[in-house]
Amino acid sequence: MATDPDPGTPAAPRARERSTRQFEAVRDELARGDDFRSAQDIHASLGARGTAVGLATVYRALQTLADSGAADSLRSPAGQAVYRVCGQVHHHHLVCRSCGRTVEVQGLAVERWAEKTAGANGFSDVEHTVELTGTCTPCRTTSS
Amino acid sequence: MATDPDPGTPAAPRARERSTRQFEAVRDELARGDDFRSAQDIHASLGARGTAVGLATVYRALQTLADSGAADSLRSPAGQAVYRVCGQVHHHHLVCRSCGRTVEVQGLAVERWAEKTAGANGFSDVEHTVELTGTCTPCRTTSS
DNA sequence: TGCCATACTGATAACGATTCTCATTTTCAG
DNA sequence: CTGAAAATGAGAATCGTTATCAGTATGGCA
Ligand SMILES: [Mn+2]
Ligand SMILES: [Mn+2]
Ligand SMILES: [Zn+2]
Ligand SMILES: [Zn+2]
Numbered sequence: 001m002a003t004d005p006d007p008g009t010p011a012a013p014r015a016r017e018r019s020t021r022q023f024e025a026v027r028d029e030l031a032r033g034d035d036f037r038s039a040q041d042i043h044a045s046l047g048a049r050g051t052a053v054g055l056a057t058v059y060r061a062l063q064t065l066a067d068s069g070a071a072d073s074l075r076s077p078a079g080q081a082v083y084r085v086c087g088q089v090h091h092h093h094l095v096c097r098s099c100g101r102t103v104e105v106q107g108l109a110v111e112r113w114a115e116k117t118a119g120a121n122g123f124s125d126v127e128h129t130v131e132l133t134g135t136c137t138p139c140r141t142t143s144s
Numbered sequence: 145m146a147t148d149p150d151p152g153t154p155a156a157p158r159a160r161e162r163s164t165r166q167f168e169a170v171r172d173e174l175a176r177g178d179d180f181r182s183a184q185d186i187h188a189s190l191g192a193r194g195t196a197v198g199l200a201t202v203y204r205a206l207q208t209l210a211d212s213g214a215a216d217s218l219r220s221p222a223g224q225a226v227y228r229v230c231g232q233v234h235h236h237h238l239v240c241r242s243c244g245r246t247v248e249v250q251g252l253a254v255e256r257w258a259e260k261t262a263g264a265n266g267f268s269d270v271e272h273t274v275e276l277t278g279t280c281t282p283c284r285t286t287s288s
Numbered sequence: 289t290g291c292c293a294t295a296c297t298g299a300t301a302a303c304g305a306t307t308c309t310c311a312t313t314t315t316c317a318g
Numbered sequence: 319c320t321g322a323a324a325a326t327g328a329g330a331a332t333c334g335t336t337a338t339c340a341g342t343a344t345g346g347c348a
Contacts, residue, residue, distance in 0.1 A: 054327035075219040109257035123278030130274050134267030198298035
């Protein structure tokens, strides 16, 4: 359960060093909308548009974007990794378990709770992951 | 992203009709702890204990338990489906990113915030995932 | 208690998403 | 313009989960 002993390497966040047509294509395709997309999905759209990019490259680009914070990523209930361009301000997600509709939410309350709780237990440099899942209004009225 | 249109079939919740040693074994193994476990994990533990149960059966049992509400299930960040017995006291985890030490925490503040935030956005049947990561005291003083 | 329709099991094949390989292409500092 | 290294991409390899389907065990019933 404990993370790698983290030898000497500061977990090299292998930042991007060169600019390529493929990477930009993925970035643009993701930015084309504000919803969560899977790697396969992006790969297909890109191909259909004539801007073909290898599937492996799409996966790599998406991961890099997520690592750098330029994109959010989460697991769809189906188990796929999905990505979306991320806003700058710190926020969390409220996702509809039925249609995937997502709302970015914030809250001083959680932030404070996280900080306080961690501190009370002697933890520092706290980070937190918060995801809310529910059923949105349209889906609720429809499915019943 | 959107789930199946749910045609006519009422999603037959095929309830369990017979009692078997395997199903009980999985249920018990899951109940042995209150943390999230993967199917593979349960399968291994069961085997190590001499109560061997086929992997496919473990997957089925876990799914059935989740469908009946006897277990909660979610996707671990690694993408695996993990299950936990339902009805345990609700709590979250505060994990040390260095040594893995984990503390179970609770908080009325987050609970309320989650409920309120979701409601304000028209979402119902809210569930939430909250994980705190930080550096525990021992690790902080050690790595200076 | 014995019978039997079938729910359940499990070894294994099939799947599908993501990652890995590695030869080839592309970028860019010098 | 050159060369070292980053980046790409086709295809193989992983790996968690699901589908098969033949063999087994359960429980209602005679
Ligand atoms: Mn975001
Ligand atoms: Mn909670
Ligand atoms: Zn919805
Ligand atoms: Zn620690």
